[in-house]
Amino acid sequence: MFGSESGIEWDILSTQTIFGSSSRNMAESAAKRRTDSGGSGDLNVEVKKLKPDHGDGRQEAESGNILSAFKTSAVLNDSAREKIIFIHGKVADQDAVVILEKTPIRQDSLDELFSGSTLKLEMRNDIYSTYRLQAPPHLNEIKTTVVCPATEKHVKKYQRQESFLVEETAEDYQSITLPYIQKQSFSVQWVYNVLEKKAEAERILYEDPDPQVGFLLLPDFKWDQKQVDDLYLLAIVHQRNIKSLRDLRSEHLPLLQNVLQKGKEQILQRYKLPASQLRVYLHYQPSYYHLHVHFTKLGYEAPGCGVERAHLLTDVIQNLQSDPRYYETRTLYFPLRADDGLLGKFKEAGKL
Template sequence: GGVGNDPESENILSEFKTSSVLSDSAREKNIFIHGKLADREAVVILEKTPIREDSLDELFMGSKLSLEMRNDIYSTYRLQAPPQLNEIKATVVCPATEKHVKKYQRQESFLVEETGEDYQSITLPYIQKQSFSVQWVHNILEKKAEAEKIVYEDPEPEVGFVLLPDFKWDQKQVDDLYLIAIARQRDIRSLRDLTAEHLPLLQNIFQRGKEAILQRYKLPASKLRVYLHYQPSYYHLHVHFTKLGYEAPGCGVERAHLLADVIQNLQSDSRFYKSRTLYFPLRADDGLLGRFREAGRL
């Protein structure tokens, strides 16, 4: 904006030129738009705000109502509310790089079928070559970072773990409770590395994790969904604890594996996760998907 203008009252978006909609969600009432703001690349994100209980009276009194449909005891209306009671949150990224645009672009996913042999010949070499850094995980285990966030810790080197809130959870309410238990053992990459010898570790995380959450958040085990991801987003064994009823991202059957099932599977077959065919989604831009494609496995 020009010098001397009040940024509070100036509508910089009035000069925004839309190039394309990157993604949108009718369910979540948001939209991600790529365009130009005064000749610079920009991404604008609009999201409607939640309806606040404390503004209901004012909303009902101050709105304009138009009947759409009436049928027996049911009727629907379009309600036009005073603008200050019905704001939209706008986020502007400017100048935006190609990376930003790609990040917000809706990404298609593909379901991959990975046999035990595929893991050895495709996935494991890919993971090893990428050597994804888990330094930030080691920092947590060594209390070099996020030490103040730790909810519970078991220092035992073989079966021990650290429990702390996932960064997606703001901890303001338990409705969307999301904690992560990180194993102290450093050589377990994922589900594929687990055998019956890890049962004491898994049972310890399951049992003590549930106890710690009951104590700190008053949520009993019957309100928790406890699971691992495959593929995980980082290759150091960790377990997700989320509140049952909260549709946490990644809790779908195509990616999540209940810890209780993992334990049962290893109890009946120590090599279960060596030989089992596993299914998981990969985004179109994931390097691993390219490897499966090259191998003719897609």
């Protein structure tokens, strides 16, 4: 899935930094906000440094280059196709993961890109020629995400690993998956901070405040919001008792239909993208256990949009209309990485 790439010069101009427990969990979900590549430690860029939060999602910002003293330990993963690299190292003696991702070329910047860049000829043969283009700095950005302090779990999350496809029956969910989820007590406090507007309130694009069918719509951190070609939004529902696809019943149809309809309306209004150009889906397994829906542009191959993990919301709605307990009873398939604790539980049960 991931390859390697060397010899690319990237100027780092846009930086996002994630510190503290609630923001750290947000980084896990969204890497997602990877989701999903090797690296010098001296990154000359002015960034906003976030101090640990106060427990309610509030954070203090100060100016500074937190990466100027970053010491690289290892490249965890990289992708030549996606132009992304995951680096493990230390910032001020604290473990950190730095994610560098080349931002897409924007159509509205093409004229300036062509007129303001310099070209160095590398090869010419008949009608073909190749160049190394040096773009103006403000058109040559790298989105930078910092997870610090990073735990061993974070390091493993971003490390290249083999994946396995798991077959989960309804009985497996009750005897293996659900007990594992409950025992791990995965925190979704960062989600509650967003819902209660204690964190990321300025990023909310739309809210339906209804406690039963309402939701918040906000950009996923993988999207820099500068072009619609890689549009990626999340709808986080207000209901707090729906962990995943497995919990959905016919009683949730009004909620799902509301998210689908109003989400599409907002995207059409804001970004002029019709429903026919959207991919709207849920993940199973999800990266965090609070129901949320992904909205991406159809042509964007977002991490996790493959058939082994993504379930189209329209299919989910139709399945629940035909069988109120569809997701409670059916066998579901999903990929797990080699180091995932849930994969270990399936192996222990003799399911793999």
